[in-house]
Amino acid sequence: MLPEDEAILADLTSSRRSVERGDILREGAQQQSVVLVVEGWVYRYKQLENGKRQIVSIFIPGDLCQPFGATPRALDHSLAALNQAVLSFVPPQVLLGAARSNPRIEEALWCDLLKTDALVREHMVSLGRRSATERLRHFFCEIHERLAVVGLVEGDTFDLPLTQVDMADLFGLSAVHVNRALQNLRSSDLLSMRSRKVTLPEVAALRELSMFSSADPQRDGVVYSRA
Amino acid sequence: MLPEDEAILADLTSSRRSVERGDILREGAQQQSVVLVVEGWVYRYKQLENGKRQIVSIFIPGDLCQPFGATPRALDHSLAALNQAVLSFVPPQVLLGAARSNPRIEEALWCDLLKTDALVREHMVSLGRRSATERLRHFFCEIHERLAVVGLVEGDTFDLPLTQVDMADLFGLSAVHVNRALQNLRSSDLLSMRSRKVTLPEVAALRELSMFSSADPQRDGVVYSRA
DNA sequence: CGTTTTCTTGACAGGGATCAACACTAGTGG
DNA sequence: CCACTAGTGTTGATCCCTGTCAAGAAAACG
Secondary structure (H helix, E strand, O other): OOHHHHHHHHHHOOOEEEEOOEEEEOOOOEEOOEEEEEEOOEEEEEEOOOOOEEEEEEEOOOOEOOOOOOOOEEOOOEEEEOOOEEEEEEOHHHHHHHHHHOHHHHHHHHHHHHHHHHHHHHHHHHHHHOOHHHHHHHHHHHHHHHHHHOOOOEOOEEEOOOOHHHHHHHHOOOHHHHHHHHHHHHHOOOOEEEOOEEEOOOHHHHHHHHOOOOOOOOOOOOOOOOO | OOHHHHHHHHHHOOOEEEEOOEEEEOOOOEEOOEEEEEEOOEEEEEEOOOOOEEEEEEEOOOOEOOOOOOOOEEOOOEEEEOOOEEEEEEOHHHHHHHHHHOHHHHHHHHHHHHHHHHHHHHHHHHHHHOOHHHHHHHHHHHHHHHHHHOOOOEOOEEEOOOOHHHHHHHHOOOHHHHHHHHHHHHHOOOOEEEOOEEEOOOHHHHHHHHOOOOOOOOOOOOOOOOO
């Protein structure tokens, strides 16, 4: 990314806001701006009348939580933070303007949008066609790769601010079963977890097992990378 | 939609192509154009190494099968037709150009994109948190509403070119279980099916039961409507 | 430190998968 | 026009993955 592009994108994060764990925008809220994650983890979810919840996307630093051209409208889902997070609320006009003024930025924004969609699709495959253990394996590969891109993996270890209840709602499982599937992974020595820190000693083997294919061969589409 | 807009959009369907049931684009293919469905049903799916398949989206006439700014890239999924379909392959530059030249078109394209995403999210909720019967009920409500918008519902009846195997791959179930869930619906007199024709005698009751909430209160975002 | 959240474990139940026939439909070619 | 075939729909029997309930252990937190 060229310096001039970076300058423009740095502007996007000039008006930051810090939020605590919990809802940021509720389903039905009139959404004015696009949320850019600067720090922390954010997720989208939908809640059913019977109390069941499904997490549909997870966002990490550098991710845009909505399509960059999302015009003001009522949200069909809720947006929440998993831990304390720093967000930037960017009016879509700003993003659209940046895209118009600079083809490279336009390209980067579209690239980001397409990758976000691709992740959602992969998640759907997990929900529909993978067993509990397979879902976990695949997810850990995916999140490891995404975090590595933005420099949030140290060695083979990273923070994972998800409780087992969160994971249950993410994977479409019960919390009890997530617990048991995690024990599976731990006993196979492909994963260790303690106090929200995950270590994947053999990522390559894990990828092999979970038939994980990188969604991001080029790794050039991150809209905003941490300094 | 104003006449001048319609003229521009009509242009988009000038170069049509007819396809038979089966794959249109395979995963990994280099995608050059955005596919617009003029007639017939199209779907996106992903296939796993073990042969399992997950359908991630269904498209009906008037739908754009990719984000309108999708730049040429390798597809992460496959695109296929459920029945004989007429498609228009539109270069993204054409759509982006139309968007730049006319704010109403830009708005319509973004609106379409956001709605497609919203449908995907609702589908994820089904996969993760709804029982087999609930998934079917919800799907029939959704598809009924979408078909009605483009004038493909007569009375309370419409064509459904999905086999039970297709539905299984759409809902993340086995074909046998789809069959049994369908019998549930039929025995409750909320649905009748014969030779690919579906009738929903009491859509209102079905919506109530499936807690279906319209994703499209305004119904103004269809990019291309059949004449 | 108590309190609350989160994690773990066991027993049990159930939704849905799998396997294997068989019926039905539609398309094929003789 | 009718058998032949392949795909689709239907049914029954059985298994197992995952959910639910409940209770205790461990960790996080002020």
